[in-house]
Amino acid sequence: MAGYFPTLRWGILGCGLISSWFVSDIVLARPSKPTHHLVQAIGSSSLAKAEKFKAAHSVWTRFFPITSALQKLLHQDKVIGAVSRVFVDFGLNMPIASLPPTARTADPALGAGALLDIGIYSLTWAALILDHHPDNAYQTPKIVSSMSTVGGADEMTSMILNYEALHAQAICTASMCFKTREEFCRVEGTGGSTGEEERRVDFETVGWGFWYEQDAVAEALAAGRKECGVMPVEETVRMMRVMDGVREANGLRYKQDEKVGLK
Structure with a gap:
């Protein structure tokens, strides 16, 4: 039936911060909501944490309308x-040495x-702008990289991707x-760069924006x-292979690599 969207029952794996944002968007009241989203189950290694948790994850920004507009x-x-x-930079003020050794980020x-x-x-963001470029045909770029590690984890990583x-x-x-800082990305071209001229584009911004992804899942299921x-x-x-390649080039290994036979 045209325009039909099923009721989606979500199972949540993990009870972290991003999961809480995701769930808050599932239960968010939206006038434009095309389907019913329900939280069916929550999974966690800790029963107590799962019981206290109140609020198909991929990189959800890919589903934002601002992405296709860009x-x-x-x-x-x-x-x-x-x-x-x-140029794209993401950083957090969470030096590994300042964290407990058992912290997820350490x-x-x-x-x-x-x-x-x-x-x-x-x-x-590099992939959205260049990998998805009409003239690139999703060819994976050549990559050179460098890492600074602390206690077996990379604290800083830099990558140059050549298309x-x-x-x-x-x-x-x-x-x-x-x-x-707030401006994390700059794109340069033969006729200028982003940030030189302001152009305002408005989108619906209720919640955290996970519902764009949730609705996309509903649309896909409705279409079979x-x-x-x-x-x-x-x-x-x-994308996982790209990151594995960066790790391999810098000799960064995890115990899980040994379990699946990676050298």
């Missing part, structure tokens, strides 16, 4: 000409480090030592699809 401005309208460089056994925690966001087909580069950085075109499994795996 891609249109850059690639179709070419407001700054041909894109040549992208313990390598829990996947600690700047790359996996926040570097993914830097890489995501030969576009004659363009992305400089992506992540740090646990300094909180990024098992994944969203915005973030298919293939793209998820590709």
Whole structure:
């Protein structure tokens, strides 16, 4: 039936901060809500934490309408000409030495480090701007990188991505030592750069914005699809391989790598 969206029953894995934001958007009252979202189950390694928790995760910013609007401005309208460089930085003021050794952001056994925690966001914006460029055809760029580690986890990571087909580069950085300012990304082109001229574009901004992703899941299921075109499994795996490549180039290993036979 055209326009039909099913009731979605969500199972939440983990009870962290981002999960709480995600759930708050599930139960958010929205006039434009196209479907019913229900929290069916919550999973946690701690029963007590799951019981206290009140409030298909991917990088949810991919689903924001501002993302597709930016891609249109850059690639179709070419407001700054041909894109040549992208600078993206994500940082938190959480030096590893200041954290308990068992903290999620300090313990390598829990996947600690700047790359996996926040570097993914830097890489995501580079991917949205350059990997998804119409002339790139999703070709994975050549990458050189460097890491500064503390206790087996990367505290700072810098990556240069070279897109030969576009004659363009992305400089992506992540740090646990300094909180990024509000303007975290700059895009340069042959006709200027972002930030030189203000252009206001308004979107619906209730909640945290996770509901864009939630509604996209509902739309995909209603159409008989098992994944969203915005973030298919293939793209998820590709981004994971990019990060694994950065880790490998810098000799960063986790215990889990040994369990699955990675050298």
